Amino acid sequence: MTLDTTFSPAEIEARWYKYWEESGSFRPERPDAEPFTIVNPPPNVTGSLHIGHALDNTLQDIVIRYERLRGKDALWVVGTDHAGIATQMVVERQMEERQDKRTNYSREEFVDKVWEWKAESGGTITNQLRRLGCSMDWSREQFTMDPHFTKAVLKTFVDLYNDDLIYRDKRLVNWDPKLKTAISDLEVESQNMPGSFWHFRYPLEDGVTLSDGRDYIEVATTRPETMLADMAVAVHPTDDRYASVVGKHVVLPITGRRIPIVADEHADPELGSGAVKITPGHDFNDFEVGKRAGIAAGDMLNMLDGDANVCQTSDGMVPDEFIGLHRFKKDGINGAREAVVARLKADGYLIPHITKTKKGEEQELDAEPRTIATPFGDRGGVVIEPWLTDQWYVDAEKLAAKPIQDVRDGTIEIVPATWEKTFFNWMENIQPWCISRQLWWGHRIPAWFDENGDVYVAASEEEAQSQAPQGAVLTQDSDVLDTWFSSALWPFATLGWPEKGQPLLDKHFPNSLLISGFDILFFWDARMMMMGQYNMGEAPWPKLYLHGLVRAADGSKMSKSKGNVVDPLGLIDQFGADALRFFMAAMESQGRDIKMDEKRVEGYRNFATKLWNATRYCQSNGIGASSTLKAPQARLAANQWIIGEVQQTALELEKAMADLRFDAAANTIYQFTWSRFCDWYLELIKPVFSGDADNPAVVETREVAGWALDQILVMLHPFMPFITEELWHAQGELNGMDRSTYPLITAKWPNPRAEVSKEATDAIDWVIDLTSNVRSAKNELGIAPGAKLAAFLPSASDLAASTMERSSAAIERLARLTPVTLGDAPAGAAMQVTAGSDVFIIPLEGIIDIAEEKARLEKALAVSQKEAKSLEGRLSNANFVERAKPEAVEKAKADFAHHSAEAERLQGALARLG
């Protein structure tokens, strides 16, 4: 196949992905090979590929392709998450568009409709992952609601329940009044919102007064509406202002409820009046205060319904005018908050806030303006209401103990390690995990209630029935489980757990590595650690790599509302998947977010083009595929040199990959390909091909160049799988080799096993030095770069002599010199160029201005002298020589010798110019 003059990614990408997937290349049979396993964070089945997925999956694909090339039994588990809330929302929204709604259907009918939706639209993201080139094992694609997965979920729930690690409890939960479900602490996002701080008088009962004679207590609140369910006023136990009234009562305005004044450390004497209203049913702190004051959870007053509208409290004291109002202003309609404030103000209980206007005039406001940390539900987007309900909880504190230990003792390594502190901080202060959700889509909680409200937890209704008294009528709990409860089982439930005798599970659990964004460290990673330890008795993986966020070019977070979202598929269309992937790798340095930079993606597209063209050049000179893993035998210096460079590059790359330094790995192969292979090696070998085709040098160079190019393709493949696979086959074809049964994706990682002579590498380094110096000198003196010049070498070093003999053609071509004359140059104006320790004289009588050449040499001399002087200073410092490490002293001496010799040569050159 002849390569087109331009490289067009789209067609190549589609063709090779199809080939890989259909040929089973993503998971070749390697029963005896060492396993390497990664599980993909399952994207929501509703999802579409965003830039964060592109980063996360590129990194995983790089690792899995690398390990596959190194011969491991590489398994990348893939699948999607049923994503309870998100998916139910999507389907409900579609119904809304048709003037339909969920409650028009039975639960079973609705769930069927969600499954239908999944069958039709659930594959979007999996196809997009394919476009990115991700080499996952699609043959075993998973879904968190697959029957086998459901088994795992049920078993885990039942076991945890039987071990007293799951329990049902009545306490405050984060209630989302829009979605009408409880959510966990992690699903609450606190945002600073402008709000108000109102001050009220609560009258003391029956003529009781404070020590200063006041007959009321001042309380302040940001949520006045909740006073309808106030159950106490708290003051600090050591607060002298209120000591005399602790145990006395106030009579609440509006409801007339008589509530006690209690002493509790929650009240901060420094804040406001030092007294705080206590609403145990609608505030997390107040709930604790209420409990300490002896109020049972079941007795706490609730004044809001599931929509967060005011309802009657159990003592029946809320006036009718408030019933049914929303908790606060909504859709422009005043709510309970506004009504309560108005009523208190009218009745004289409001203490106004006095402030000054800009003009300095006193001004009276109802409330003090204040910024309030307000909790929002991450999915529903409305303010969360703390609400008293019965929910299922996991005793996370007990489950956290082993994962904490695992990280502490290094069983699990977190990379970068800075995240360990954050991990410990959360895990050591972990709260009970609320796992029940009032939704229809998800894993139904395996708990049944009888007529008396007694609960039976079992994997099936039959089993529950067998636990219950004879003839009991059981009703299953209507709630479903938090999505993260099931995804916590991902590392082993995807491999066949809890079925016995699962070879895949035995071989691939624990997994080898987890790569995830730090944003799901608590949601997912930590919970996998807990469930891994609980179900498997082991950490799910020995290493956890956390990457950052991909941000917009200006550093802000990407969000649909800001309109600054970059679509990875658009970048793939524009620059190719390989370029996007390489960008992600090159920018991924540990512990830092990535700022989007399209120019850089473009740059890596250019890199792909460069490689494409280099291959075209190779092909035009008969350089095709290699047939050996081992480096070919080489005599020519350039060939030996490139073999050495390949070896060094492979070592550096392996080091970077072992350290999970994706940026270093990408830069290593980039620099080698472009700066070493293309810029120097291909130029160095060009003169070889102007000779006889049967020449042994030509034969050897074809072999070595073809081998080196193959090594590039292999090493680059994890980063740029598409173009490398394409070129791999093109190279095979050129040499009449059928690589269709030996595709690059499952080829072998470099193993050059070559001895490279130092003479050869020194020679090439010398040629490069000479060439660079000649080019630079010409440029500075304004000599046409194409001009071919005659050069004289009055006294040649051994290196120069042998190199000029071996590589004269390369020198003449690269440095644009006519054959070098050993011996003195004719008298006259000349420029002088060094290479290593050799000084070439290049006569330029009549062409150059001697003053310019002198200036050039003087500039170089100044640099050398400065370096030499600085080193001399250091070496003459007795402290340095005595105390510094011997290597440092040796290096300083060598550097000094080098720079002073250079200075001497330049001085000599200047002297010759007169």
Added chain:
RNA sequence: GGGCGUAUAGCUCAGUGGUAGAGCACUGUGUUGACAUCGCAGGGGUCGGGAGUUCAACUCUCUCUACGCCCA
């Protein structure tokens, strides 16, 4: 309020106890039948401020400033 991170060339970022690098941008230039999505050459940084440790600090310690993130 607590914790974490970041501050290096115009921009985006690497980096090491021995005197600083890449990509892009910029300037000059265009020579060889791979490549102008390119080549060659070049300019550009008191490594956020201050103090300390050290023979030596961009690197380690402390502190200040600015920005970002998480938790309360």
